[in-house]
Amino acid sequence: MKFPRKACAGLKGCALGVLVCSLVMTCSPLLVHADDISDLENKASSLNSQLSGINQEMVKISDEITSAKNQIEIINGEILRTQDSLADAQADEAERYQAMKSRIKYMYEVGNESLLEMLFSAESMTDFLNKAEFIENISSYDRDMLDRLHTIREEIAEREQVLLDQQASLISLQDRLEQRRVELNATAKATSTDLATFNMQLAALRQEEARRAEEARKAEEAKKNEQKPGTVPTVPAVSEEVKPGEDKKPEEEKKPDEGTLEDTVVNGGSANVSAGELDIFAAILECEAMQEHDSLLAVATVIMNRMSSSLFPNTIKDIVYAEGQFEPVWTGRLDTVLSRGPSDLSYQVAQEALNGARLPSVADCYYFLYAGATNRPGVNVGNNLFFQSW
Incomplete structure (x- = not known):
C-alpha cells in the first residue's frame, strides 16, 4: 500500500523529533556532570594554591623562629657576661673606696703632721707649690678613680637593661611566631581535609562520566550494527594507556642532585679590604x-x-x-x-x-x-x- 507523500513527510518529521528528544535526554546528564566536574576542579585548584601559600609561609616562619632562638641564646650569653662585668666593677669600686677611706683616715690621724712637715721643708716657693699640688693630686686621684668606676658601673647597668629589653622583645616575637605557626597548621589541616573531600567527589564524578560515556558509545555501536544486517558486533579494545575514569599520570620529574654545601676553611688565606x-x-x-x-x-x-x-x-x-x-x-x-x-x-x-x-x-x-x-x-x-x- 502506498502512502501519500504528505503522510511520508509527516512520518519522517516524527522520527526526527523522536531522535532529537532521545539525544537531549541522553546528553543532559553528561552536561550536568561536566559542570559539576569543572566546579570541583576549580575548587580543588583554589585549595591547592592556598595550601601551597600556607606551606611557604610556614617555612618562612620556621626560619624566623630559628633566628629568634639563636638571637635569644646570644643575648642570654651577653646578659650573663654583662652581669659578671658589673659585679667586677662593683667589687673594684668598693675596694678602691675602702682604700680611699683608709688613706683619708690615716691623713687625719697621723698624716697631717707629715704633710705639714713636707710643706714646710720646701726650699722655695716653687717647691712649696709643687708639694702642695702633689698632696692635692693624691685626693683628686682617689675622687677621679671613684667617679670613673661609678660611671663604668652605670654604663654596664644601662647595657644590661638594653639587653634585657631586647631579650623580652625577642621572646615576645618568638611567642607570636609560634602562635602563628599553630594557626597555620590548623588552617593547613582544614584545607587538606577539604581538598581530599573535593578530590574524592571529583574522582567519583569522573568515574560516573566515564561510565555514561561508555554506555552511550556501546549504545551507538549497537545501533550501527542493527542497521547493518549480517554483521557481527565488535567489541572495541580498551586502551591500556588511559583507562576510563583515570587521568594519565605525568612522568615524575627527575629531581636534580641536591648535593651538599661544604664549608671551606682556608688557613693562611689573605684578603684585601677597604x-x-x-x-x-x-x-x-x-x-x-x-x-x-x-x-x-x-x-x-x-x-x-x-x-x-x-x-x-x-x-x-x-x-x-x-x-x-x-x-x-x-x-x-x-x-x-x-x-x-x-x-x-x-x-x-x-x-x-x-x-x-x-x-x-x-x-x-x-x-x-x-x-x-x-x-x-x-x-x-x-x-x-x-x-x-x-
Missing part, C-alpha cells in the same frame, strides 16, 4: 673579645672562616652586619667603638687575620658564645666558647 672595612673588623674584634692577642685572633678567625664559606656573605661588612649575628651591632656598641676608634691591638690583629693569620685551635669554627652562658662542647679562648655549627 679602610672602612678594616675599621669595622677591628671594632667588632674589640667588642667581642678581651684585649689580648689570642682572644682577638680567635674572633677574627671565625669571621675569616665565614668569609671563606659559601654559607655566609663574602665581605667583612656584610658578615658583621648580617641580621641576628653579632650583638654589638644590635645594641649600638659597635657604633660607639667606631666613633672613638678601635685600639691599636685590635687593628693589629685584624690586619694579621687579613694577611692570613689564624688561631689553630679554632681554625674550623664558625660560631662563638660567652663561655659562662653555655654548656656546648667547644674551645674556650678568652671566655668565649668557639664551635663549628649551631
Whole structure:
C-alpha cells in the first residue's frame, strides 16, 4: 500500500523529533556532570594554591623562629657576661673606696703632721707649690678613680637593661611566631581535609562520566550494527594507556642532585679590604673579645672562616652586619667603638687575620658564645666558647 507523500513527510518529521528528544535526554546528564566536574576542579585548584601559600609561609616562619632562638641564646650569653662585668666593677669600686677611706683616715690621724712637715721643708716657693699640688693630686686621684668606676658601673647597668629589653622583645616575637605557626597548621589541616573531600567527589564524578560515556558509545555501536544486517558486533579494545575514569599520570620529574654545601676553611688565606672595612673588623674584634692577642685572633678567625664559606656573605661588612649575628651591632656598641676608634691591638690583629693569620685551635669554627652562658662542647679562648655549627 502506498502512502501519500504528505503522510511520508509527516512520518519522517516524527522520527526526527523522536531522535532529537532521545539525544537531549541522553546528553543532559553528561552536561550536568561536566559542570559539576569543572566546579570541583576549580575548587580543588583554589585549595591547592592556598595550601601551597600556607606551606611557604610556614617555612618562612620556621626560619624566623630559628633566628629568634639563636638571637635569644646570644643575648642570654651577653646578659650573663654583662652581669659578671658589673659585679667586677662593683667589687673594684668598693675596694678602691675602702682604700680611699683608709688613706683619708690615716691623713687625719697621723698624716697631717707629715704633710705639714713636707710643706714646710720646701726650699722655695716653687717647691712649696709643687708639694702642695702633689698632696692635692693624691685626693683628686682617689675622687677621679671613684667617679670613673661609678660611671663604668652605670654604663654596664644601662647595657644590661638594653639587653634585657631586647631579650623580652625577642621572646615576645618568638611567642607570636609560634602562635602563628599553630594557626597555620590548623588552617593547613582544614584545607587538606577539604581538598581530599573535593578530590574524592571529583574522582567519583569522573568515574560516573566515564561510565555514561561508555554506555552511550556501546549504545551507538549497537545501533550501527542493527542497521547493518549480517554483521557481527565488535567489541572495541580498551586502551591500556588511559583507562576510563583515570587521568594519565605525568612522568615524575627527575629531581636534580641536591648535593651538599661544604664549608671551606682556608688557613693562611689573605684578603684585601677597604679602610672602612678594616675599621669595622677591628671594632667588632674589640667588642667581642678581651684585649689580648689570642682572644682577638680567635674572633677574627671565625669571621675569616665565614668569609671563606659559601654559607655566609663574602665581605667583612656584610658578615658583621648580617641580621641576628653579632650583638654589638644590635645594641649600638659597635657604633660607639667606631666613633672613638678601635685600639691599636685590635687593628693589629685584624690586619694579621687579613694577611692570613689564624688561631689553630679554632681554625674550623664558625660560631662563638660567652663561655659562662653555655654548656656546648667547644674551645674556650678568652671566655668565649668557639664551635663549628649551631
